[in-house]
């Protein structure tokens with residue numbers, strides 16, 4: 001019989017420390033302000049908190065008038081793209097531990113679209129460009145009843161990257177050409193055109209190539225790669241634009 | 254970080270569906286302009302760096318540059334062709350590049366028009382002048398002091 005005494009200390013997980021973070025947010029209330037202005041807030045946060053959690057804490061505990069869009073809170077709906085420390089990011093995918101919290105975090109609305117209130121912009125011009133590229137499958141043949149439209153693995157892989165878009169507008173509103181020329185279709189519209197141009201089941205690639213072979217189409221792109229850097233889905237946006245340019249020059253997808 | 258770029262600056266001119274122009278002319282100049290920038294760029298790399306190398310580095314280098322040096326080059330058909338191609342390619346390239354910048358930044362139809370006409374006029378003027386110089390250049394102007402002109406002028 002062993003009489004070993006067991007050290008009966010419960011296993012306490014190491015305590016995760018919270019810290020105070022300063023957020024400087026660009027506020028604008030069209031009913032009282034002539035100009036947007038910066039306002040700072042101190043928030044107590046954990047490294048695993050996201051910028052979205054910080055915004056929630058401010059809205060729920062400090063200033064209920066803070067206005068922003070969010071829905072899924074998990075990087076799927078695309079409603080909370082904003083400029084965080086000068087870069088377009090989803091607030092719900094930006095963790096505190098990935099930011100330098102010794103300095104204030106600047107948060108403002110995405111640029112190039114009309115500012116409505118605080119972090120909310122008018123997305124209509126953005127969706128206009130999206131609609132203009134006819135982002136839906138066009139095929140005149142109805143598949144045999146109960147059958148699908150068959151596609152090989154390679155054919156599906158050809159446009160896989162651009163199927164991931166969640167229309168958050170991070171790319172388009174990071175593009176310096178779009179900032180100065182609001183008529184430019186912008187990266188997101190081209191990404192969503194790419195999605196169907198290179199889909200073997202679609203018959204109208206030529207129509208979309210013609211739409212983008214425009215003064216305000218793909219030739220406006222100057223390959224600055226801001227869009228690729230901004231995309232929260234990791235889509236190779238600049239490459240997709242280049243592929244559409246190549247397809248226009250070849251005359252087919 | 255505090256720069257403010259709010260709404261799209263250049264005017265939105267709703268014409269066709271989705272606020273876009275539906276007009277399509279026969280030739281697509283944007284596409285050819287884009288291709289031209291790249292093709293002329295590749296040729297210009299050779300022409301410009303060749304030009305700089307021959308003028309500034311070979312032999313005596315920069316100190317060899319004077320009227321006689323340039324006059325000598327402009328009597329050589331090889332350098333005449335080189336310079337003419339470089340002149341036309343670079344000026345059209347630069348003019349088209351400036352046109353792109355005007356499309357980016359000019360906000361009204363009028364300022365766009367004025368700036369583009371100004372670019373066109375200066376490009377045409379420089380091309381005409383440059384071409385004229387290359388083809389009508391007199392390397393041995395009458396009565397010029399012998400030490401300032403090319404050595405072959407003596408035998409004329």
Ligand code: HEM
Pocket residue numbers: 221222223290291293294295297298301343344346347348349350351353354
């Ligand atoms: C060394 C040879 C050169 C190469 C390889 C080159 C290449 C290019 C390319 C590829 C572009 C298009 C950029 C884009 O669409 O994103 C461009 C634009 C431009 N180039 Fe050149 N180029 C050269 C020389 C020149 C010269 C000599 C001039 C001036 C006469 C010039 C003036 C411009 C201008 C004003 C633009 C427009 C800038 C912009 O779109 O932001 N380039 N160049």
Ligand code: SF4
Pocket residue numbers: 164165166167168169170171172187188191230231232233234235237
């Ligand atoms: S391509 Fe990326 S950045 Fe652009 S709208 Fe789609 S998901 Fe957002």
Ligand code: FES
Pocket residue numbers: 069070071072073074075076077078079080081090091092093
């Ligand atoms: S809240 Fe849905 S993507 Fe961020």
